[in-house]
Amino acid sequence: MTFIDSPSPVAVVTGGARGIGLAIGQWFLAHGHRVALLDNDQNTLDKAIAAINKPSLAIGLHCDVSSPEQVQATIEKITAVFGRIDALVNNAGVAVFKPIGDTSFAEWRHVLGTNLDGAFLCTQACAPVMVKTGGGAIVNIASISGLRASTLRVAYGTSKAALIHLTKQQAVELGNVGIRVNAIAPGPVDTEMAKLVHSVAIRSDYYDAIPLNRYGTTEEIASVAGFLCSAAASYVNGQVLAVDGGFDAAGVGLPTLRK
Secondary structure, eight states: OOOOOOOSOEEEEETTTSHHHHHHHHHHHHTTOEEEEEESOHHHHHHHHHHHOOTTTEEEEEOOTTOHHHHHHHHHHHHHHHSOOOEEEEOOOOOOOBOGGGOOHHHHHHHHIIIIIHHHHHHHHHHHHHHHTTOEEEEEEOOGGGTSOOTTBHHHHHHHHHHHHHHHHHHHHHGGGTEEEEEEEEOSBOOHHHHHHOOHHHHHHHHHHSTTOSOBOHHHHHHHHHHHHSGGGTTOOSOEEEESTTHHHHOSOOHHHHO
């Protein structure tokens, strides 16, 4: 990769090969940013970059965000190519849906390592680069599962709840050097993964529980992430925004009363 000299801002998106991450990368491209997409799935990442087909504006880098060495090396490559970093979206995430007693320690650590350690490491690596050009904005993609507990989510829900608090810690400290940090807590989103694992019955249950009576789209999550990284959100720091169609506000609810 060679250095690309341009005054346009740079956004880094982890878990950027598909779904919400790819949609966020596309939002940044549509709004004048150069973009670095990070993912540990090299094949899918290559396909995404080929489809974007803007080599001077979008690059893809293989990276396991749970590895301190890989994260540091990857951020150094991005800085070498683009010269700056203005926005970081910590979107990379994994999930294990098992009862507490069936969740192994290895599975627990895998989920926490990606969902929580990844956001810590990427922020730690990007922040010094942001400071050199006056600051920036970071968005951590948490989950409604970080705001309310649910079955089979002991590792996933805990990682996202911890990510929400990490967001506040980062916002308090990094705000002093001009870096805003916020989190998004998506509700159910219509990704390819959701289509695979959510049965008709599960989707029906979600529709009943969500006041807007539907799943969100990746584009809807991306537009909120873009807003939080933009000048329009210049005084928003340390906040958690549930983008969930009212799912969290509705609580458990009583289907009989709604009918």
